[in-house]
Amino acid sequence: MAEAASIAKALDLLAQGKGPVEPVWTTTHDTLANRRSMRRSKRGISLNVIPMIDVTFFLLVFFVCANKTLDREELLRTDLSQRGVAMVSPTSLALDEPPLRIELFRKDNQTVIKVLAPMTQPNSFDQLTDIFQSKLYSHENPHGLFPSDHPIELAPNQDVPWNDAVAAFNGLVRAGYQQIHFAGPQ
């Protein structure tokens, strides 16, 4: 009944010259399905990349931070030639200066510093820095005994913790000496 009415309406419109009209043979249900499928084809397949970018950038920030954390330690610089040989290679005319030897050993669970030279013996690593700084020859300190490139041999005893050996080395570097090396195995 409804279809007959719609056909009559379409014929009226055509007679008035107001076409084109929707095909009259399609049902209402068919028309809706067609419209839906057309809309779908216009939309196409879309990929939502925003969460992917978010995750990517999170990963990027994480790895950059992790990388920075790993590199955060610091370094004390020294040169290591064959052990027991001073760092400076003297010219044939220069005298081969014997290194100044500093021994570290353990006594009453503490590390003791012993400088094998006639000078005040330091009681701590800070004192070691102060004493050696006062002995450093420079324009400001012409009464100093040792130039900055004077070889110094650091000889920690077997049971001295690495922390104290490094502290002594650090103290001498702070005092301004450049040729410090560790003594060979005793």
Add this chain to the structure above:
Amino acid sequence: MRSMLTRGPAKVEAVITPLIDIAMLLVVFFALVSQIGISDFVKLNLPKPSPTAAVPARNEPRIVINAIANNDGDVTTWRFSGENFTANSTGIQSLSNAVTAAIRANPAAEVHLRADANVKYSFISPVLDQVGKAAATAIPEHVVKLRLAVQPEHRGG
């Protein structure tokens, strides 16, 4: 001019595909770099001299030797380039051979020594000795740039 006017306002679109490509490449790069870092940098309680004369590590080629110790300060294992060496004369000799090969491959590399603060010097000394000899074997008259790893002062722990 007319064509521009008839075309209407230009559409502005962000092309994000190259951005994602670059971001992904960076992720892969940092993932790989951090993997290398993890094999080189064992978590250790490094010495912490204060005030320190140490300088921050630079991006120079490096050979990292790690001393892994127990609570008594005895080194149990030496780790170098992701490989473990036992802390006996055979292990140290193998370590020396590996370091020789590494120095020969990269003579400009710095040797970073990372050891726990409580490690006894008796364990460090033979390795320093062997590294010096390894360098001399790799390249005669070669002076190794030895770097002692320490904790920065500002870091806790």
